Amino acid sequence: MALIEFTKRGIYCKQGDFYIDPWWPVDYAVTTHGHSDHVRFGNKYYLCHTLTKPIIKRRISEDLNVETLEYGESIIRNGVNISFFPAGHIIGSAQVRLAYKGEICVISGDYKIEDDGITTPFEPVKCHFFVSESTFGLPVYKWQKQEVVFNGIKNWVSDNIIQQKTSVLIAYSLGKAQRLIKNLAGDTPIYVHNSIANLNEVIIDAGVKLPKTIRITPETTKDELQKGIVIVPPAMRDSRWIKNLTQPVTGICSGWMQVRAHRRWQSADAGFALSDHADWPGLMEAITATGAEKVYVTHGFTAAFSRFLNDAGIEAAEVLTRFGQEDDEESKVDLVDQNENK
Amino acid sequence: MKRFAQLIQQLELSNKTNDKIAALVNYFNHADDKDKVWVIALFTGKKPKRPIKSALLKYWAINITETPEWLFAESYANVGDLSETIALLLPPAENTSDFQLHKWVEDLHDLEGKDDETKKEFILSAWNKLETQERFIFNKLISGNFRIGVSNKMLVNALAKQSSLDSAQIMHSIMGKWNPYEITFHELINGIHVNTDNSWPYPFCLAYALEQEPEKLGDISEWQAEWKWDGIRGQIVKRNGELFIWSRGEELVTEQFPELHFMIDALPDGVVLDGEILAVQDKQVLSFSTLQQRLNRKTISKKQLEDAPIGFFVYDILEYEGKDFREEPLSLRRKILEGLIGGLAESPVMISPVINCHSWEELAKLRQTSRSINSEGIMLKKLTSHYHSGRKRGDWWKWKINPYTVDAVMIYAQKGSGRRANFFTDYTFAVRDGENLVTIAKAYSGLTDKEIKEVNAFVTRNAIEKFGPVRTVKPELVFEIAFEGIAESKRHKAGLALRFPRILRWRKDKKAEEINTLEDLRQLLQSTL
Numbered sequence: 001m002a003l004i005e006f007t008k009r010g011i012y013c014k015q016g017d018f019y020i021d022p023w024w025p026v027d028y029a030v031t032t033h034g035h036s037d038h039v040r041f042g043n044k045y046y047l048c049h050t051l052t053k054p055i056i057k058r059r060i061s062e063d064l065n066v067e068t069l070e071y072g073e074s075i076i077r078n079g080v081n082i083s084f085f086p087a088g089h090i091i092g093s094a095q096v097r098l099a100y101k102g103e104i105c106v107i108s109g110d111y112k113i114e115d116d117g118i119t120t121p122f123e124p125v126k127c128h129f130f131v132s133e134s135t136f137g138l139p140v141y142k143w144q145k146q147e148v149v150f151n152g153i154k155n156w157v158s159d160n161i162i163q164q165k166t167s168v169l170i171a172y173s174l175g176k177a178q179r180l181i182k183n184l185a186g187d188t189p190i191y192v193h194n195s196i197a198n199l200n201e202v203i204i205d206a207g208v209k210l211p212k213t214i215r216i217t218p219e220t221t222k223d224e225l226q227k228g229i230v231i232v233p234p235a236m237r238d239s240r241w242i243k244n245l246t247q248p249v250t251g252i253c254s255g256w257m258q259v260r261a262h263r264r265w266q267s268a269d270a271g272f273a274l275s276d277h278a279d280w281p282g283l284m285e286a287i288t289a290t291g292a293e294k295v296y297v298t299h300g301f302t303a304a305f306s307r308f309l310n311d312a313g314i315e316a317a318e319v320l321t322r323f324g325q326e327d328d329e330e331s332k333v334d335l336v337d338q339n340e341n342k
Numbered sequence: 343m344k345r346f347a348q349l350i351q352q353l354e355l356s357n358k359t360n361d362k363i364a365a366l367v368n369y370f371n372h373a374d375d376k377d378k379v380w381v382i383a384l385f386t387g388k389k390p391k392r393p394i395k396s397a398l399l400k401y402w403a404i405n406i407t408e409t410p411e412w413l414f415a416e417s418y419a420n421v422g423d424l425s426e427t428i429a430l431l432l433p434p435a436e437n438t439s440d441f442q443l444h445k446w447v448e449d450l451h452d453l454e455g456k457d458d459e460t461k462k463e464f465i466l467s468a469w470n471k472l473e474t475q476e477r478f479i480f481n482k483l484i485s486g487n488f489r490i491g492v493s494n495k496m497l498v499n500a501l502a503k504q505s506s507l508d509s510a511q512i513m514h515s516i517m518g519k520w521n522p523y524e525i526t527f528h529e530l531i532n533g534i535h536v537n538t539d540n541s542w543p544y545p546f547c548l549a550y551a552l553e554q555e556p557e558k559l560g561d562i563s564e565w566q567a568e569w570k571w572d573g574i575r576g577q578i579v580k581r582n583g584e585l586f587i588w589s590r591g592e593e594l595v596t597e598q599f600p601e602l603h604f605m606i607d608a609l610p611d612g613v614v615l616d617g618e619i620l621a622v623q624d625k626q627v628l629s630f631s632t633l634q635q636r637l638n639r640k641t642i643s644k645k646q647l648e649d650a651p652i653g654f655f656v657y658d659i660l661e662y663e664g665k666d667f668r669e670e671p672l673s674l675r676r677k678i679l680e681g682l683i684g685g686l687a688e689s690p691v692m693i694s695p696v697i698n699c700h701s702w703e704e705l706a707k708l709r710q711t712s713r714s715i716n717s718e719g720i721m722l723k724k725l726t727s728h729y730h731s732g733r734k735r736g737d738w739w740k741w742k743i744n745p746y747t748v749d750a751v752m753i754y755a756q757k758g759s760g761r762r763a764n765f766f767t768d769y770t771f772a773v774r775d776g777e778n779l780v781t782i783a784k785a786y787s788g789l790t791d792k793e794i795k796e797v798n799a800f801v802t803r804n805a806i807e808k809f810g811p812v813r814t815v816k817p818e819l820v821f822e823i824a825f826e827g828i829a830e831s832k833r834h835k836a837g838l839a840l841r842f843p844r845i846l847r848w849r850k851d852k853k854a855e856e857i858n859t860l861e862d863l864r865q866l867l868q869s870t871l
Contacts, residue, residue, distance in 0.1 A: 139409055140417045140430035258430065260354060260478075261422040262764065270355055304416040311410065 003098055003105045006319050011107060015100050016080030020107045030082060032109025033093035034059060034174055049084055051092030054202045055174065071120060087111040088122030089276050090175030091203055097125050105129040106290060113282035114146060118182040124289030131296045132287055135277040136255050137305030143279045150183045153272055156251060157188060157229055165247040166226045173199050173233045175276050176253055178210060180231055185211030189228040191220065196231060222246045287314065345373055346443045347475045353490045362492065366500035375527040376444035383522040384488050385497050393453040394461050396424055396485040402462055403428040425481030429474050437471035450483060495732050505531055513545045513731050540581040543588040544614060544660045545731040549721065549738035556702045556741065566672060566725055567697040567705055569717040570740055571655055572630045573620035580609040601652040601690050608686055612664030615656050622653025622690055627716045630841060631829040653690035656683055660729055668729035712743045719743040745824035747846060749857045751817045753779060755801040758786065765794055766801040771823055775860040780836045783823055788845030820852040821845050828867045836860055838867050
C-alpha cells in the first residue's frame with residue numbers, strides 16, 4: 001500500500017511524513033486516543049482530538065506541543081489531508097482518515113460500535129484501506145446491550161450493600177471509569193480513586209458533563225464506602241487498601257469477563273463483560289460499512305480475524321504490533337497504571 | 343434451570359469456601375427436591391449417560407451459526423471449554439423456558455435410542471430457549487463434568503448445614519450406590535439406601551503432610567508408625583457373600599484384580615478393609631511402574647499376571663461382623679485386624695507391618711531407607727484415633743521422604759485449559775546431553791499465578807517456532823523439577839521417564855548452562871534398580 005506502511009516505530013505515512021500512534025519518539029505523531037499504548041512520551045508534535053489534548057497533557061506532560069482537530073475537521077500536512085472521525089472507544093478517541101491523490105485510508109485505532117452514553121458514537125468512514133483492531137476478534141465475543149450489563153452491576157451493588165459488603169469495581173481510569181460513572185449514577189454515591197478523580201477534573205474542564213463523584217481521601221470512612229460504589233484502577237486490585245475495607249468484594253469490568261476461564265483466572269468476586277472494544281459482530285459491521293478494498297488487522301486475534309475476512313471475500317492482512325500478537329486489554333491496563341503511578 | 347444456573351455462577355464467582363457453602367445451602371433451601379438429587383449426582387460425578395456425542399453438538403452448532411470449523415477451533419482454544427464455546431457462539435435465544443433441571447435431565451434421558459434427527463430437533467429447540475449461562479449448563483449436562491471447585495466434602499458440609507444431619511452420615515449416603523432417577527432427596531440424605539446395599543464403601547480417612555518436627559507430636563509410644571506405600575488406595579468390602587474392591591477414586595475395580603478374589607471365601611461377611619493395592623512378589627513391594635501395567639485394563643493377559651502380580655497390604659478395618667468400627671480406637675481395630683488377617687499367611691493379602699521404634703530419632707533414620715523397599719516414607723497414626731471421614735488434622739500424618747529433584751530448562755510451552763486457557767502454563771523440560779538438550783518431563787503445576795504471568799510474558803517474547811498450540815522457546819528459564827521415581831522407557835527419547843514430575847520452584851538464580859545432564863539421571867536410574 002502506498003499511503004501508509006508498517007514500520008517498527010509504528011504506522012508511517014511517507015507522503016505526509018508523520019506517524020500514527022508511534023511506539024518510539026518521532027517528529028509528528030497523529031494520536032487516535034489517550035491510552036498509553038497509543039500515545040507515548042517524547043514526540044516533537046502531537047495531533048489529536050480536542051478532548052484528547054488535556055488528557056495527554058495531564059497524563060504525559062504539560063509541555064507537549066499539541067495541535068488539535070474536531071471530528072470532521074481536517075488539516076493538510078505535506079499534501080496529505082488528515083481528518084478525524086469518532087471511534088466511540090473513549091472520550092476523545094478518533095479514527096484517522098488520510099486522503100492523498102484520491103486514495104483514502106482510515107486508521108481506526110481502538111473502537112466500539114455501541115453508544116456508551118458518554119463518548120461520541122462511532123461513525124463508519126468510507127475508505128479504500130482500513131486498519132482495524134481485533135482485540136475481541138473471535139465469534140464467542142458478542143456483547144449484551146450495556147443496559148443489561150449495568151443492571152447486572154446495579155443488582156450486584158444493591159445485594160452487596162444489604163449484605164454489609166463493600167462493592168469495589170476495577171476499571172481503568174481513562175474510559176471505563178467514566179463510562180461506569182455515567183451509567184451507574186443514581187441514588188448510590190460513587191467514590192473514586194485519586195487517579196480517576198484527577199482525570200475526571202480534566203474531562204469536566206474540557207466541557208464533558210459527568211455525574212457527581214466523591215474523591216476518596218484518608219478522611220473517607222469505611223462505612224461511607226460500604227454504602228456506595230467504589231471505583232479504582234487495576235493497579236489497586238490486590239492492594240492492602242482494598243483488603244482493609246469492610247468485607248470488600250471486587251468486580252472486574254472487561255470484555256474478557258465474557259469467558260469463564262478469564263473470570264476465574266482474575267480471581268475477582270464478580271466479572272462483568274463490559275468492553276470499550278468492538279465485539280465480533282461490531283468488527284464485522286464496521287469493516288463492511290467502510291467498503292474497504294483491503295483491511296489491515298492489528299492487535300488481538302489478528303491471524304484468526306484476517307483469515308476469516310479473507311475467506312469472506314474481504315482482502316485482509318495481519319499487522320504485528322509492538323506488543324506482539326498475544327497482547328490484550330490487560331497489558332494495556334498495566335501500562336496505563338504504571339504511568340499513573342509515576 | 344435458572345436457579346441452578348445461578349448456583350453455578352455463584353460457585354464460580356467466589357473462591358472462598360464459606361461463600362460457596364452459603365450458595366449451596368441457599369440452593370438446597372429453595373430448590374425443587376428432584377433437582378437437588380440431580381445436583382448431588384452431578385457434583386459427585388454421577389453423570390447421566392450421554393445421550394448425544396459432543397462431536398454432534400459441535401457439528402450442529404457449527405452448522406446453525408455457519409462458523410468455519412477452524413474458527414470454532416480457535417474459539418475453543420480461547421474459551422477452553424466445549425460446552426461454553428457452543429453456548430457463546432449461538433445466536434441469542436428467541437424463547438424462554440421454565441423447565442427445571444430434573445426435567446431437562448429426564449428429557450435428555452428419553453432421547454436415548456432416538457435417531458439423530460429427533461435428537462437434533464430437541465437440542466436446537468432447547469438452545470433457542472435458554473440464556474447463555476443456561477445453555478452452557480445444558481451442554482454440560484450432555485457432554486461434560488461440572489468442575490467448579492466443589493469437593494464432596496464441601497457439598498456434604500452444605501447438606502449437613504441445611505438438613506442438620508451428621509456430615510459423616512451424609513458422606514456415607516452420597517458415596518454409595520444410588521439411582522438419581524429413583525431416589526428422593528429425603529431418602530438420599532437420610533441414607534435409606536445405604537444399609538440395603540452390599541457394596542458401599544466408607545469415605546477414606548486421609549492424612550495431611552507432616553510439616554513440623556515429629557517430636558512435636560509428643561511421645562512416640564502414643565503413635566503407630568507404618569510404611570507409606572505407593573500404590574492405589576483401596577477398600578475391600580465383603581458383605582452377604584459378595585466381594586467388592588473400591589479404589590480411592592470411588593471406582594469399583596473388583597474385576598481388575600483376580601488375585602484378590604479368593605477373599606470372598608477367606609473373609610467373613612460384614613468386613614471392610616482399608617489398604618493399598620500394590621504389585622507384590624515374594625512379599626516384597628515392587629515399583630509403582632510395575633503396578634501401572636495392571637491399571638485401567640479391560641482384559642489382563644497371562645503375562646501381565648506373571649510380570650506384575652497384585653497384592654493388598656491392609657492398613658485398617660472399618661467394619662467387622664457387620665458393625666461400624668470406625669469410632670473405635672486404632673489400637674483396638676489393629677488387634678481385630680491381626681486376628682482376622684493373621685491367618686492368611688501365604689496369601690497376597692497381608693497386614694501392612696507396624697514399624698517398631700522407641701524414638702523419633704530411630705524412626706527418622708529408618709525413614710531414610712524407605713526407597714529401598716519401594717515405600718514413599720512413613721505414616722504416623724495416633725493409637726487412640728478414630729477412622730475419620732476424609733482429611734482431618736491431628737490424628738494421621740504422612741511423613742514422606744523428600745522427592746528426587748533435577749534442574750532442567752524449559753524448551754516448549756503450551757497454553758493450559760479451563761481457567762488457564764490463555765496462559766502458557768504447560769511446559770516441557772530438558773536436560774543436557776552433550777551438546778544437545780533432551781526432553782525429560784512435562785509439568786504444569788507448582789507456580790504461582792504471578793510466576794505464570796511472568797513465564798507467559800517470557801514465552802510470548804521468546805517463542806522461536808509455533809507448532810499448533812505449542813511454542814518452542816529459547817532455552818533460558820531453569821526450573822527445579824521434583825519427581826517420585828524414575829524408570830526405563832523405550833517410548834521417551836531420553837530412555838527414561840520420571841514419575842509424577844512437577845515444578846518445585848523457578849530457579850531464577852541458575853543459568854541454562856548449569857542444569858543437570860542426562861548422565862546424572864542415568865546414574866540415578868541405575869542406583870534405584
